[in-house]
Each structure stands twice: as structure tokens, then as C-alpha cells.
Amino acid sequence: MLFARTASLCCLLALAGCASAPPGSGRPAAQAGGAELPARLTQEQANDVTLYAISLVGTPYRYGGNTPASGFDCSGLIGHVYQTRAGVRAPRTVAALVDWGQPVPAQSLRSGDLVVFTQKGVTNHAGIYVGEGRFVHAPSTGGEVRLDALNSKYWAKQGASYRRP
Numbered sequence: 422m423l424f425a426r427t428a429s430l431c432c433l434l435a436l437a438g439c440a441s442a443p444p445g446s447g448r449p450a451a452q453a454g455g456a457e458l459p460a461r462l463t464q465e466q467a468n469d470v471t472l473y474a475i476s477l478v479g480t481p482y483r484y485g486g487n488t489p490a491s492g493f494d495c496s497g498l499i500g501h502v503y504q505t506r507a508g509v510r511a512p513r514t515v516a517a518l519v520d521w522g523q524p525v526p527a528q529s530l531r532s533g534d535l536v537v538f539t540q541k542g543v544t545n546h547a548g549i550y551v552g553e554g555r556f557v558h559a560p561s562t563g564g565e566v567r568l569d570a571l572n573s574k575y576w577a578k579q580g581a582s583y584r585r586p
Contacts, residue, residue, distance in 0.1 A: 461522065461586045466507045467533030473506045474498070474549040474557040480566040482559045487513075493559040493566055495547050499535065502549060509586055519544040522586040535584040536571065550583070 462470065483492030487501050496518060500511040512518050519537045536556045538546040548558030551568065559566045569576055 461509055462507050462533060464531070467531060469506045470502055470549065471532040471551045474502045475551055475568065477502070477566050478557060478568055480559075482562060482564045482566070484562060486559075495559045498557075498559045498566060499547060499549060503586065507586075511586065515544045515547045518547045518584065519582065522584045525583040525585045527581075527583060530583055531585075533586075535586065537582050537584060538576075538579040539582065540580055546579070 460467070477489060477493070477498065480489050480498075481492040482494065484494050485497065486492035486494055487497030489501075493501065496511070496513055496515050499518065500513055503509045503511045512521050515537065518535060519539065522535070525534055530550050532550060532552045534550045536548045536550050536558075537544060546558065546560075548556040548569075550556045554571050555568055556571060557566060557568050560569075571577065571581065
């Protein structure tokens with residue numbers, strides 16, 4: 422189990438370093454839309470946020486949780502990762518995360534950006550984009566922090582927006 426997790430982590434680390442836009446966007450993040458979008462984090466900090474988020478895959482979900490020891494809910498995971506690796510305090514609720522930082526077009530996503538899901542006008546979930554169309558999140562009660570693809574059957578149907586802290 423540990424070997425498989427370590428091997429998976431190594432593969433993901435290599436992918437995350439690319440900081441690429443999701444598949445199908447047609448352009449690398451640095452070229453999309455011309456000028457760089459405003460960011461509170463340097464690219465190095467964004468990569469560190471990404472790597473740390475990936476390392477937390479497998480941590481149990483816990484509503485209201487915000488530490489690896491207690492478990493995480495989605496906004497607790499985001500807050501812990503950004504505070505620990507970049508010294509940036511994130512809002513504690515997904516309702517506040519939808520307005521945090523700057524909006525980012527899908528073709529300009531880079532590792533460390535947020536993925537925020539809204540259905541019927543209600544923001545209900547968020548995660549951290551890690552590159553190659555994937556994100557890390559704490560999905561639900563009884564689950565654990567995991568890595569999912571934005572274009573999976575379930576997540577592709579959700580209304581996603583993207584934010585850069």
C-alpha cells in the first residue's frame with residue numbers, strides 16, 4: 422500500500438510541476454489570454470501548495486475538520502494547505518471561497534488554483550487544481566481526501582469555476 426501510494430505520488434508530482442491547463446484547452450497556461458493573471462502566490466508557492474495537497478490524499482473526511490490529525494472537509498483542506506505551505510489564510514467556507522482571489526478562465530488554470538463547484542446558485546464544494554485536469558478535494562462523509570479528474574462523469578456535470586488566490 423505504501424509503495425503504491427509513493428509511486429502514485431511521484432507520478433503526480435511530475436505532472437503537477439507542469440502547471441498545465443486542463444486537457445482540451447489547446448493552450449498552455451502561460452500563453453492563454455496573454456498577460457499573467459494577478460496572483461498572491463508565486464509559481465513556486467503554488468507548486469508547493471499542489472504537492473502538499475497531493476500528499477494529503479487518503480486523509481479521512483470529517484465535517485468541520487481542518488487538520489491532517491482530525492480529518493478535513495473541503496474548505497478545511499484548502500485552508501490548511503494554503504496556510505501551511507504559503508502562509509495565506511483562506512476563507513473557511515465554500516460560500517466565501519467562490520469570491521476569494523481572482524477568477525481564472527479554464528484555459529489559464531495552473532497548479533494551486535481553486536476549483537469551486539456551484540449548483541443551482543449554491544456553492545457546495547471546492548478543491549485544489551493540481552494540473553492535467555485533476556484536483557484534490559475532501560469529498561463527503563465517510564470518504565477521504567482524493568484526487569479526481571474534472572472531466573469524470575460526475576464532476577463534468579457540476580458547475581465549476583476557478584479562482585487564483
